[in-house]
Amino acid sequence: MTLALPQTGTFVGRAWRPDRNGPALIARRGAEAVDITCREVPTMQALLDLDDPVSFAQNAPGDSLGTLEALAEASTEDPQGPYLQAPCDLQPVKACGVTFVSSMLERVIEEQAKGDPARALAIRERCTAILGESLRAVEPGSDKAGQLKEVLIADGVWSQYLEVGIGPYAEVFSKAQPMSAVGFGASVGLHPVSTWNNPEPEIVLACDGKGRIRGATLGNDVNLRDVEGRSALLLGKAKDNNASCAVGPMLRLFDDSYGLDDVRRAELTLTVTGTDGFVLNGRSSMSEISRDPEDLVAQTCGAHHQYPDGFFLMLGTLFAPTEDRDIPGEGFTHKLGDVVEISEPQLGSLQNTVRLSTECAPWTFGTSALMRNLAGRGLL
Template identity: 65%
Template sequence: MIPADKKALLVGRVWRPGIGPALVRLDGNAVTDITHRQIPTMQALLETEYPAATARAAPGDPFCMRAALEVASTETAGGDDLRLLSPPDLQAIKAAGVTFAESMVERVIEEQAAGDPGRAETIRTRVRSVIGDSLSGIEPGSEQAMQVKAVLQEEGLWSQYLEVGIGPDAEVFTKCQPMAAVGSGAAVGLHPISCWNNPEPEIVLAVNSRGGVVGATLGNDVNLRDVEGRSALLLGKAKDNNASCAIGPFLRLFDGNFGLEDLRKSVLRMQVVGQDGFVLEGHSSMTRISRRPEDIVAQTIGTHHQYPDGFFLFLGTMFAPVKDRDRAGQGFTHHPGDMVTIHEPSLGTLQNTVRLSTECPEWKFGTAALMRNLAGRGLL
């Protein structure tokens, strides 16, 4: 579950029975509660001048072992059970789309297929015959990108997805409400109207209210290909439902041992194992991202838009599976019960079971509940 690097400074959130959400630090194999009046929340920790130093120096209460927490964090855990929560609490949950050339092509195919997976392979062949490798290595908004745009327009293949993929403006949307993301071990949800969907393994940045990137973790930004493919105006429905994404297991804070430069070399590996015996494997290399992470952050926060509680930002993925699962030419889609494992050596392993959103535990602990809980514990 955790990085092999023993120098990794890991913090997170855990539900403690009889207490509620706790801010924790991982000390070797011990899970230490560092919640106190100065840093009652993850948001408060990340707003300090030096989050890594603050977290490292914070006094705490070691209350369980990591192995016990990992065993307890399952899709059936809920209520007052011990379990991992997703690291963010008060922060907005944002996501960037179409940030890899490979995923740009698949988004165009979704749009052209109007959400019908049966038409995807025919369209894929035509689109790739025109686009080929022309999108690889393009700097969004550059003169070269505009030349490619002109060619694609002439071929009738220009798309709103290519606009945000190689145009000057990034696609940044709200993935879900604060604290609506689930943690590692929990069930991640598919809206029941979807029949063509897939996982999206991504790096997630932790950004404070000043626009400073202070840490990173893993995320699964589940994608409903048929819903979004029918209309971009359905993006909200396609991206935000009960248990619509997972973040975790822990947040690795940036310090002298780890930072953005290390993330640029990251390779995320993903495996989907179905109860039907189906196995899907893939990877996503951050060296192939079309926009620099700091540029996406700058397009999200600035004089044009403030986030007083900071935000967590999904950086997008190059992974768009096309391996047939049920029938030839239909490509991949999830089945309930799929186990999705996302691993990156410097960030650890995020694992979740796929269910319908209507079958996942209802989300009931929001901002008001957190404030009441903290006030009752004398932390506000």
């Protein structure tokens, strides 16, 4: 597996050091991964809260952990030696849903199908016939959106997903607790009750404790379509499970070479390769998002809600798999052993293998364990 990072850019991340029995904050220096963990900056949260995290990442002294590619090769489901972790630590991972028209229609279909993939094809055809491409030109929260809402209610297809798709308020939910996201090479988990599910390739923004956007990375918001489709009140069960959130491979800090406009132009690709020989290819173009990333950050953090340790924010996906894998009309669903690769030229590649959440490595190293570890190393 390869990180596929571009040659330029300021990249930071986290790696597990068995000799420290804990994580290290790392920065890319050429081909090397340099451990820059120190008392001033012991965590990713502390780095992002600096006034100039880029300068620190580029110039802080540290010890080489070898090449990044060697770390990537060691980042497996059963890692040996130092390996990559998700770049977030004390930050919760939040996620935005229904930010693209195509995925919004699929959420409506999930709701109408009540989690039954066999009903999805007929419902998809009906919804498309009614809605067509009309939603693409609608600005969420606008007068036109309100008028469209009245028409759709009259046609009997109004949905809670349309409410957050074209209404004034974005859907923002909690995807993963601090320290629980998995990184490059790890297993991603499906709850055992799910039989209809898919990956969701997304851009993830890293924000500091003041809500400032500091950088971007990639994420897989593993989605249980059947569970969420049964009831919106099952969103937590559908989204937040052991190993159900992957982030990485590294965080690209905003600097002179990369910024928010690059995020707005990002083109993500997705490949799912099954042990059965099945291959699924997908894409997600940020140019088609219906809400600007800055608006999504503002709806997440502000006077109404503070995140003193910062947060990572998944921006949603255009990708909604409808290609049949086994049974005609039932679309795509994961099989155990699927390898998921999410790539973007300026952010690299995030690769993970699909397992059941109950079979992934259990989450045992939380915030309290991190504090004890850092204190024991003299870093607090």
